[in-house]
Amino acid sequence: RVPTLRSFILPGRIEAASRLHFARTLARRAERRLVELSTEISVRHVLMRYINRLSDCLYALARAEDHDAHQNDIIQKVAERYLAAVQAPAIKEPTMSLSFQELHQLTRAAVTRAEELQVPVVISIVDANGTQTVVWRMPDALLVSSELAPKKAWTAVAMKTATHELTSAVQPGAALYGLES
Structure with missing residues (x-):
């Protein structure tokens, strides 16, 4: 283990x-x-x-x-x-669920951008509670992305921050080192 x-x-x-x-x-x-x-x-x-x-x-x-x-x-x-x-005493917007059309538009925009970059990806969208609402795997996307994309989306919601902002916090010796496990 x-x-x-x-x-x-x-x-x-x-x-x-x-x-x-x-x-x-x-x-x-x-x-x-x-x-x-x-x-x-x-x-x-x-x-x-x-x-x-x-x-x-x-x-x-x-x-x-x-x-x-x-x-x-x-x-x-x-x-x-x-x-x-x-x-945190921040003003919070009411949590709203995305409609099917909005989820489709987000997914389509991500696919379009990935195609422009010529990088097949796995797209994962979760709601404000971290519940998975969409997972779309483009042909030829890395197999590991099918497992990582949903986890990354959940982490963004759970940590209340974009995952790229966690980079320094998950490095060896940092406060959240080992978060991925």
């Missing part, structure tokens, strides 16, 4: 993960000592395998703890931003 590693990890985002990483280093140290001891006396192979698997297990548990804490942190920050946007 944790993403594939693409860089070196620094343990310590939360205490539980740090303690599991520390336990892993102790297991690795015990494994090295067993290897040294096995040059002098006979050590059961099952014991060597167990201590190796123990350190692997501790590593996986540490990553899972770290991942869960990070996900919870993101959820908390998203909720804070959402509540701040909802509770």
Whole structure:
């Protein structure tokens, strides 16, 4: 359930993960000592395998703890931003649903622009509550866009901002890093 590693990890985002990483280093140290001891006396192979698997297990548990804490942190920050946007004392226009004709005009305008750019896309429109109202996939659009476009549309509504304005907030080390997961 944790993403594939693409860089070196620094343990310590939360205490539980740090303690599991520390336990892993102790297991690795015990494994090295067993290897040294096995040059002098006979050590059961099952014991060597167990201590190796123990350190692997501790590593996986540490990553899972770290991942869960990070996900919870993101959820908390998203909720804070959402509540701040909802509770902002701005004058709000009444929420209106788009008519079929308006949805068709929006979709047609997006298709026309995509054709001008010669970029096949997936168009996704959601209402003010984030409920999907239109999804249109142009021929030859990237398959992944069928999954990403609705999520991007929902994110724009949920975060009360255009998704391109979230670019800096979702970079590594930023407040919403990992929002896509």
